[in-house]
Amino acid sequence: MVTRIACVRGAAKSVVAVLIGTMLAALLLITAMVLGSAFAADKQQQDAKDPDARVDQIVNVRASSALEMYYFRPGIVRIPVGGMVRFKHTVGDHTVISVPTMMPKGAEKIKLAHRSTADVTFKLPGIYGFICAIHGRFGMAMIVTVGEEWPNLEEVRAGIPGGHGGDRLRALLAKLEKGG
Numbered sequence: 001m002v003t004r005i006a007c008v009r010g011a012a013k014s015v016v017a018v019l020i021g022t023m024l025a026a027l028l029l030i031t032a033m034v035l036g037s038a039f040a041a042d043k044q045q046q047d048a049k050d051p052d053a054r055v056d057q058i059v060n061v062r063a064s065s066a067l068e069m070y071y072f073r074p075g076i077v078r079i080p081v082g083g084m085v086r087f088k089h090t091v092g093d094h095t096v097i098s099v100p101t102m103m104p105k106g107a108e109k110i111k112l113a114h115r116s117t118a119d120v121t122f123k124l125p126g127i128y129g130f131i132c133a134i135h136g137r138f139g140m141a142m143i144v145t146v147g148e149e150w151p152n153l154e155e156v157r158a159g160i161p162g163g164h165g166g167d168r169l170r171a172l173l174a175k176l177e178k179g180g
């Protein structure tokens with residue numbers, strides 16, 4: 001009788017030992033996973049490139065007219081070939097849309113919407129015009145220049161669209177050509 005109880009106790013002890021062993025192993029595994037993901041996040045941050053320029057999209061509610069209310073800031077962005085622009089606040093009604101007549105041949109059209117942040121890399125040199133699909137009629141437009149040589153300058157001059165968006169683009173292009 002006494003021997004049997006001792007036997008049962010012994011079995012219970014070994015069950016507890018196995019349980020503790022399993023818990024320790026699980027704990028080690030979780031620690032390894034947490035450390036692993038922390039390292040992965042670290043590496044991702046190192047891989048993420050800083051943009052060459054940042055563009056914000058502004059709604060100035062204090063503006064005295066709609067033509068001064070919506071704009072990209074800055075209106076002109078100059079980056080090297082292969083550079084990256086970070087567009088901020090393409091949210092609400094704001095969008096960033098390529099003006100098809102104001103971009104180098106072979107460049108991809110850009111269409112951004114519903115993005116708090118979007119990074120766009122520009123591989124081809126030249127001048128790129130952008131407009132907000134909703135607020136372009138109030139002059140919300142901008143220019144990105146890529147590289148120091150602009151092979152599509154003539155096409156861009158001839159490709160300025162109508163309306164207030166076009167007026168803004170014409171003014172920006174004039175400023176750009178004056179070296180501004």
Ligand SMILES: [Cu+2]
Binds near residue numbers: 070093094095132140
């Ligand atoms: Cu807009």
